[in-house]
Amino acid sequence: MKLLTFEEQGIHKLGVQTAQGIVDVAASAEKVGNTTIQTDIMAVISATAAEVAELQAFITTVLADGQAVCVDADEITWGPAVTKPHKIICVGLNYRRHADETKAPYPEVPILFNKFDNTLTGHNSEIEIPKMTEELDYEVELGIVIGKKAKYVTQEDALDHVFGYCAVNDLSARDLQMRTQQWLLGKTCDKFSPVGPYLVTADEIDNPNDLSLKTYVNGDLRQNSNTSDMIFSCAEIVSYISDYMTLEPGDLILTGTPEGVVLGLPREQRVYIQPGDIVTVEIEKLGTLTNRFVAEN
Structure with missing residues (x-):
């Protein structure tokens, strides 16, 4: 499934992108009188496999019966695809060619920081x-969203704890x-x-380690x-982090960016993001x- 959120009266509502459009899950459930279906994206992320399957079956049924309430992708206010992560953990210098362009050595273990x-x-x-x-840069990254609690998981089992990707x-x-040795301020x-x-x-x-970005x-x-250019694969990252902290459903892991950022250019060629720029990843x-x-007010 392709899940999303959109804002309505200050609330992040759950939507599901389908071939027929974006289904408003809560409105559709109310229309057909279903009071058991999950209608919050964080609840879906932490749900059991059976509950996720129930949501998928519900979407299929209301579409087939003509009972789905759909919203227009061009008219909604999109929310973040993950609304309340317990942790946002980032991996730095995790692509070989990005390390090359910034003239940094390949790390021996994942470099972690947080947002x-x-x-x-x-x-x-x-x-x-x-x-x-004055130096705002872009970085496309694959996000991993944890779906099951993970502690000391092996690389072989790590991806079984993943709910999805974004x-x-x-x-x-x-x-x-x-400005300092810690990256936090700039992130x-x-x-x-x-x-x-x-x-x-x-x-x-x-x-997940064979996707174009x-x-x-x-x-x-x-x-x-x-993503095949990652130094540490998605499974390695999840396993490594779980050795040091418990990963919870909804935790978001950013797995690093590939080459092509402004910072990787010669200094005289660097043009950072300016007001009016439109950036698409x-x-x-x-x-x-x-x-x-836009410029800050």
Whole structure:
């Protein structure tokens, strides 16, 4: 399934993208009198396999019966595909060619840092460029969303704990990021983690380490790579993190960005994100996530 959220009266409602359009799950359930179906995306993420299957069956039934309440993708306010993660954990320098372009050695173990939920936003959201930075960079990243509690899981079992995958733009204010040895300041400004448009369930992704990734700035292709270039695979990352902390349903892991970021260019060629720029990141099978950037008021 392709799950999503959209905002209505300050609430993130659950939607499911189908060939017939986006189904408003709560409105459809109310219409047919179903009081048991999950209508919150975080509840679905932590649900049992049987409950997720029940949601899929419900969507199939209301579409077939003509009882589905659908919303227009061009008229909704998209929310983040994950609304309330317990943790947002990021992996730095996890693509070989990205490490090469920044002249950094390949890490021997995953480099971890964190973001917070103030960074979350959705597809088509306007993002203010903070006054404190002059070097805002884009980073297309594959997001892993945990579905089952994981502690000391092996690499062989790690992906069994994944609910699904999503596209993320790990926005990075490079001047703030490099101000100190800790990267946090440059990574955690408001709306610095657009997530979406969809959270795609793991059953639709045969191999998360064989997906193309791209970034466009105003239509110009800037990043063009594949998750096969990861230094540490998705399974390795989940297993490694679980050795040090318990991963909970809804936790979001950002797995690193490939080559093509502004920081990787010679200094005289670097043109960072400017007000009016439209940045689109897309990942094969996961959808296209677009945001417009504006000056901070």
